């Protein structure tokens with residue numbers, strides 16, 4: 001029987017945003033088109049629970065799922081997962097893959113969506129060369145073992161990641177010495193207008209934080225014997241350091257106890273250094289195709305419909321063929337899985353509208369903002385802002401049931417709609 005031919009909708013990146021888009025498209029895409037969901041890794045990972053997986057044994061199995069056509073799509077569907085395979089170039093009507101698919105490395109498409117997310121040091125995200133599922137699991141197990149051995153931990157950066165990791169370590173190990181060094185007057189990024197806002201943060205630091213939430217996290221940390229050094233910055237060494245000084249390396253220190261120095265002249269001893277900094281948009285592919293389509297921050301410029309904003313007719317990204325969603329875009333709103341999902345929904349509608357010759361819809365991040373920061377499975381603090389009603393503080397019990405206990409793992413697993421159960 002001759003193979004049916006389809007027009008391809010290519011999604012580059014099969015993590016939270018790319019996968020959410022595929023799931024939105026499945027029920028509405030015409031039979032003439034197929035989804036090709038591509039990822040450089042042979043597994044999907046869940047950053048939201050990665051911090052616990054780096055401390056608590058067993059969680060490394062919960063946060064990764066094999067990325068295959070059979071785990072993502074139902075039997076007999078025309079859609080396919082292409083993984084592990086890396087997209088190496090964007091062209092006007094096609095993309096170039098590292099390895100051939102259906103006999104060619106050039107893959108033509110009707111429309112393509114860039115969902116390449118961000119890069120962040122492990123454990124938050126796997127390193128790009130850990131393409132096999134066991135590579136990341138091994139790194140997480142290693143991190144669990146090293147954390148267990150550590151006696152004096154310094155956390156560089158008191159944003160959501162640093163605070164959450166401190167909470168995970170404290171919940172598992174009541175006696176380790178933990179110090180967070182943060183360059184603000186309080187934890188996270190207290191905002192002077194007193195509210196959480198919905199503007200795109202300038203960098204990849206924490207979103208503006210209601211001061212009440214920031215204060216609650218300070219109390220939580222202090223009650224749990226986490227030492228805070230605020231309004232100061234750890235000096236990250238750029239050159240070779242002398243004996244006994246921290247050399248900038250992440251994790252357990254090979255040279256035993258080292259001295260970590262701050263800009264204001266403090267010295268802290270550590271045998272484990274956790275860097276909760278260094279989250280960057282992964283926009284290399286777009287930059288290579290059209291450097292003007294990427295902002296100074298590294299985020300991909302998009303228009304109201306989430307189409308990549310190409311800057312000239314000669315750009316391979318011109319012709320309205322590319323969309324971008326998730327952590328890699330400059331679309332308004334915070335870089336969250338939640339908004340990645342909202343963007344996926346908008347782009348699914350727009351793709352089908354384009355197939356049917358209908359007008360496109362606009363993206364809006366909405367007016368709801370919430371920030372919930374677990375401090376281990378039982379504790380945490382958060383704030384929720386609703387339009388006209390204001391900002392509410394959320395305490396331990398609510399944080400535990402909203403996020404802390406399960407870290408949304410059920411939602412992650414439910415996103416796999418394939419015939420092979422995960």
Ligand SMILES: Cc1cc2nc3c(=O)[nH]c(=O)nc-3n(C[C@H](O)[C@H](O)[C@H](O)COP(=O)(O)OP(=O)(O)OC[C@H]3O[C@@H](n4cnc5c(N)ncnc54)[C@H](O)[C@@H]3O)c2cc1C
Pocket residue numbers: 012013014015016017018038039040041046047048049050051085086087088115116117118119124125161164282285325326327328335336337338339340403
């Ligand atoms: C500790 C932590 C807690 C968080 N908590 C929350 C929370 O409570 N709520 C919330 O909404 N959000 C939360 N987030 C944020 C959320 O995890 C991210 O916003 C989300 O994962 C972004 O998804 P993404 O698909 O855009 O990008 P990523 O998850 O970064 O995925 C990008 C994918 O693209 C692939 N890729 C990249 N380049 C290529 C290429 N050239 N070819 C093929 N594939 C490629 C990568 O392999 C990867 O799979 C949290 C994040 C962290 C780290």
